[in-house]
Amino acid sequence: GKPLKEAQGEILYSASFLEWFAEEARRVYGDVIPASAKDRRILVLKQPVGVAAIITPWNFPSAMITRKVGAALAAGCTVVVKPAEDTPLSALALGELANQAGIPAGVYNVVPCSRQQTSAVGEVLCTDPLVAKISFTGSTATGKILLKHAAGTVKRVSMELGGHAPFIVFDSANVDRAVAGALASKYRNSGQTCVCTNRFLVQKGIHDKFVEKFAKAIERELHVGSGFDAKTTQGPLINEKAVEKVERHIHDAVSQGASIVTGGKRHSLGKNFFEPTLLSNVTTKMLCTQEETFGPLAPVIKFETEAEAIAIANAANVGLAGYFYSQDPAQIWRVAEQLEVGMVGVNEGIVSSVESPFGGVKQSGLGREGSKYGIDEYLEIKYVCFGGL
Structure with a gap:
């Protein structure tokens, strides 16, 4: 029932995140830090966190996936997408497009489920030790439940929760x-x-x-x-x-x-x-x-x-x-x-854009999506010290 003009706008918005993060993949820079000892050199590397579970809402069934998945793929992560039970078809369509675009099998995965199964599937994604990262958009109440589940294996978590x-x-x-x-x-x-x-x-x-x-x-x-x-x-x-x-x-x-x-x-x-x-x-x-x-x-x-x-x-x-x-x-x-x-x-009523960091404070969530900061949610920073030089 979404008006056609808004639906078309969402698809363009969705594509913009893939274009943006395709470019951001080029800029996952590390660092070289001057060492205090003359015989040492310090490097900083950025590496993908691993498998990312992506849990998305029904109101923007395409854009909420690409905003997360674009960053995850650019960082080098594989993803498991659990779309909202009301809107699973957009996630599946994106899977077909990923295949057509040459994304290797097993990189973009979709787990649609019924309303009765959604809690159980969410719990599995948050507790499975093979999953290293959770990114969720939805209500604050549900976000708190997922945070509790994710705490058992101390996963990296991004949450975009309720607004007021x-x-x-x-x-x-x-x-x-x-x-x-x-x-x-x-x-x-x-x-x-x-x-x-x-x-x-x-x-x-x-x-x-x-x-x-x-x-x-x-x-x-x-x-x-x-x-x-x-x-x-x-x-x-x-x-x-x-x-x-x-x-x-x-x-x-x-x-x-x-x-x-x-x-x-x-x-x-x-x-x-x-x-x-x-x-x-x-x-x-x-x-x-x-x-x-x-x-x-x-x-x-x-x-x-x-x-x-x-x-x-x-x-x-x-x-x-x-x-x-x-x-x-x-x-x-x-x-x-x-x-x-x-x-x-x-003096502006619309603030969302691909180049700006999207996220909240207090109980509206953790982390940021989009912008140059979005890819950091899917990267680990590793410090390497070379000694005896």
């Missing part, structure tokens, strides 16, 4: 640009990405204007429909459970005084389609500001001071992405450095 991204709009912001960024940051993939904004914080002086323009933009520019329709920007949510979570968050917020500005219910197209929704009069006591919704729900909190906004944004136990809009240069530096997240968008 704040989107702050200060009084000095360009409102039109902030609204455009909000649309992109919140409703991409129907709100089902780990870097989607989960809570909007808008300063008092600009709040009403932002909410009004945001609502009009949602109604004008977002279209729910079939993924094959060129006009469609919003497809269905992944399953009934996802829709129920959005409904639960809306009901909780409204019961505590929030107002539905636009949307707020299932779409007439079908049970997994949901109207893009905007809430105002939201407080930090509501579920939609405490949990990651992972759906097309935009709750707006009004704040008065910069310090208040920073405190609200940093109150979460996760920190993947954060966004803010401001035209004050001093404020831009202060806020960018104070936000407790791994990635910051300043």
Whole structure:
């Protein structure tokens, strides 16, 4: 159900990681360190960690594989990919493409499984001593389970876990640009990405204007429909459970005084389609500001001071992405450095790119993907000392 334009964009994004890491393979440089003793020489080598288990989510079934596998193959590792049980076909298609591209048999391996088997397969990958590295993208709760399993054999681990991204709009912001960024940051993939904004914080002086323009933009520019329709920007949510979570968050917020500005219910197209929704009069006591919704729900909190906004944004136990809009240069530096997240968008609602390091802080994960740093997750550093020279 993903809109065709977004699906095509994902494939191009997927390919970009393979192109990027094909070049990064050339730059796995070691080092020569001056020794304190005249009869010694010190070398630093980088070597592949070994077999890497790649566990990926359903929301980007191609890109989340290539971002990990591209780095692993460039480092010299073999991989075992366990795709999400909802989206195994992309992983299998990539396997066929790997064969066509000349990747040797046994280098890229896929282990699809049913929903009932996924926990057991994940445990085997994390506990098998032949596996040297785990890379996982998914929920924080599942990541913690995998970390416990991996601890038994002290594996190298990369984790890209849950997000709860704040989107702050200060009084000095360009409102039109902030609204455009909000649309992109919140409703991409129907709100089902780990870097989607989960809570909007808008300063008092600009709040009403932002909410009004945001609502009009949602109604004008977002279209729910079939993924094959060129006009469609919003497809269905992944399953009934996802829709129920959005409904639960809306009901909780409204019961505590929030107002539905636009949307707020299932779409007439079908049970997994949901109207893009905007809430105002939201407080930090509501579920939609405490949990990651992972759906097309935009709750707006009004704040008065910069310090208040920073405190609200940093109150979460996760920190993947954060966004803010401001035209004050001093404020831009202060806020960018104070936000407790791994990635910051300043006057920008989309931050993901092949050349930039992707990852979070706190309980949003460990390590970085993409960029020149991504390949390091699959390399061991070995120190070699030559003596008696």
